[in-house]
Amino acid sequence: MKMRAWTYGALAAATLALSTPAMSQSIQIGPGGIRVVPEEQLRERPERREERRQDRREISEREAVRIARQEGVREVDTVRRTRGAYRIVGIDRRGDDIQVDIDRRSGAVLSVR
Incomplete structure (x- = not known):
């Protein structure tokens, strides 16, 4: 009986020692x-x-509106998302219509009309 337990113990130890870790x-x-x-x-x-x-x-619509306000937009009417830019349409401080195009990735002002 002791021989059998010793054999199983040795077999288990050999199995653990020789097994390679799974990748x-x-x-x-x-x-x-x-x-x-x-x-x-x-x-x-x-x-x-x-x-x-x-x-x-890319910049968010909210960031685009902030940039447009720095360019003179007082009241924002619409914010339209085009392929590469945000187009913010609104009214300036004199009451005239204004349109600002802002690059969606860099936040650079492309045009002010």
Whole structure:
């Protein structure tokens, strides 16, 4: 009986000592088919996402209205979002119509009419 317990103990110890650690992997299903993604790429992924977010970051409508007010808009009638800009239409301090176009990414004033 002692020999049997000792044999099982030795077998368990050998199994633990000789087993290699499992490496985590993931699969990705996309237009190119199914592929295995190594652990290193999984670790880098959040950083890449953050870089992409910073590249795509744009100003909000509220920030665009603030910039338009600095350009002379007193009352804002409409804020329209175009492909690359915000168009703020309103009234200036004299009561005349004014239109300000602001770049959505940089916040630069493109035109004041």
